[in-house]
Amino acid sequence: MTDPRRAIPSVSALLELAEVRELQQIAPRGVVVDAVRRVLDDVRQGAPTPAADAGWAARISSAVARAQRPSLRPVLNATGVVLHTNLGRAPLAESAVRAIRAVASGFSNLEYDLAGGTRGSRHAHCVGLLRELTGAEDAVVVNNGAAAVMLALNTLADGRDVIVSRGELVEIGGSFRVPDIMAKSGARLVEVGTTNRTHLADYERAIGPGTGAIVKVHRSNFAIDGFVAEVGVADLVELAASHGLPVLHDLGSGLMIPLDAIGLTGEPTAADIVRAGPTLVAMSGDKLLGGPQAGLLVGSAAAIERVRANPITRAVRVDKLTIAALEATLALYREPRQALAEIPTLRMLGTVVEELHERAHAIRRRLHPTRDVTVVATEATVGGGAFPTARIRSVALSIGGDAEALDARLRTGEPAVVGRISGGRMLLDLRAIPPRDDHALAGALSRALDA
CATH class of the missing domain: 3.90.1150.180 (Aspartate Aminotransferase, domain 1)
Incomplete structure (x- = not known):
């Protein structure tokens, strides 16, 4: 019996096919050679053998196209x-896309003070808008929401206890758990209350000489109904103040304006939480806010200054493209009707x-x-x-x-x-x-x- 593999052409023979030679004029030769080898390997592993040169060429062309296709696709x-x-969370508004394009193709004043002609700080961007929209004293932007939480905890309570309700120790996508983030921050987690009920007295009993902060976490992707009780951030702020402690509120989705007009109610806005008085509020840029992936920290000027001075801040800093897109997105919120009309998510x-x-x-x-x-x-x-x-x-x-x-x-x-x-x-x-x-x-x- 004749071995069918003897009919399989060589790499060099396939590279000499007219259609494959044309491919080498429009694609890198190395990509074409790899495609030929993959097609041959597939046939040796049992894929149907093309009956003619045109069949081989078509299969090689498809392999080249797959190899050149970007891994990140619309x-x-x-x-x-x-x-x-x-699927990438929030698509960007057209103004944000234009802002990215404007700074992506050339140089920018990312860390340069144009007025003074001196070195500037990338952390100066977006601060004015975040202060205006949330009412916070100051703000800093990092590269994602989890980084914002970890950075805040490390700044406020490194090596100390942080008190949090058991009902708020959530797990988000990809088996990513808030307690794990807290542990990596250097803070020691102290759980209080039960899954469904936590009272102010639970927090108060847990406060001791080693306490560094009280933390409140938005439950994110689930809700607890029925026999439940939780403590509002304003009450936690009052308790913390009586003991000289800071409060961190992980708000999560970064809602900037009420969405009652489109039938969505019950979520606090960033300004609502800031008015309650926590030391720092953390939120994401690419969820309900509708901007790029970013972690936003807003709060007291003293706490934000400490965050900026933390060496970890440099490790999680944002790039110019994120800053451009975030600034353009935030600017739309100055007129809520414009935000509802132009931010794709809303x-x-x-x-x-x-x-x-x-x-x-x-x-x-x-x-x-x-x-x-x-x-x-x-x-x-x-x-x-x-x-x-x-x-x-x-x-x-x-x-x-x-x-x-x-x-x-x-x-x-x-x-x-x-x-x-x-x-x-x-x-x-x-x-x-x-x-x-x-x-x-x-x-x-x-x-x-x-x-």
Whole structure:
């Protein structure tokens, strides 16, 4: 019997094919050679052997395209979770994108005082806006929310006890636990109360000579109902003041304005918390705030000055692109109506369901009429550790057939589309799809159904 592997061409033979030689004119030779070797390895491992040179060339071309595709790709978020952590959280406002572009292609005054002609500080940027919007005395920006919490704890209570309610020792995405962050800060965690009930007296009994701070943590992505009790930040501030202790409030999502107008209630704004008087408030830039990934610390001038002087601050500092995007995003909050209209996250959350219905039916009309695709009412969520119990009326395209296979084709298509499977059907929720992407979504779905 003839060994079929004898029919497999050599690397050099495939590189001499006309189509593959053309590939070497538009792609680095090393990439093409690696693609040829991968295709040959696949065949040796059992993949079908192309019947002709054209088949080999097509497979090599596909391998080259995959190798050159960026690992970070745009995705259409049809999950119904607006602030989806795995999909990059908040998309940026156009003004933030323009701000990034303005400073990315050249030099900037990142750490230079243009007025005085002397060295400046990157920590001077965004401070004025954060003071204006939150009412805090001072502010500092670092590269993510967890870093802000760790930095604050290290500054306020390194080597000392920090008191926190057991009901607030949360775990967020990726098995990332607040107690672990606290431990790495150098502070010693002291738990008080129970999972569902913590009283002011619990905190007071835990205060001792080794206490460095009292901490309150926003529960982020869950809520406790029923027989519950917790202590408000204002009461904690009063207790801490009587013992000469600082208070850190980890606010989480960074809500800057009330969202009652779009039906979301119950979350405190950053200004609400600052007015209650904690020493420091930590929040994220890329959740409800709608900006880039960043950790924001606002609070007393004395505490922020200590944070700036902490050597860890340099290790978690932000770059010029983050500063540019954050400043542009914060500026939109000077006029709340403008923020609701121009910050994509807020605009998505506020889109009326009737508009989603119209768009969904328009997309359905672009598909072949025989396809098993219907428009259905569904519920979306905020995500990003904000409004965990809120359910937002939404609309989705519901597609029948092999849901798992369709899901895979949508995820690996161009553009990539990520939806969800429910009741054996593929659902593509429009809540987090911008109207400008409706055409792209229709095309991606059509190609996936035809494949």
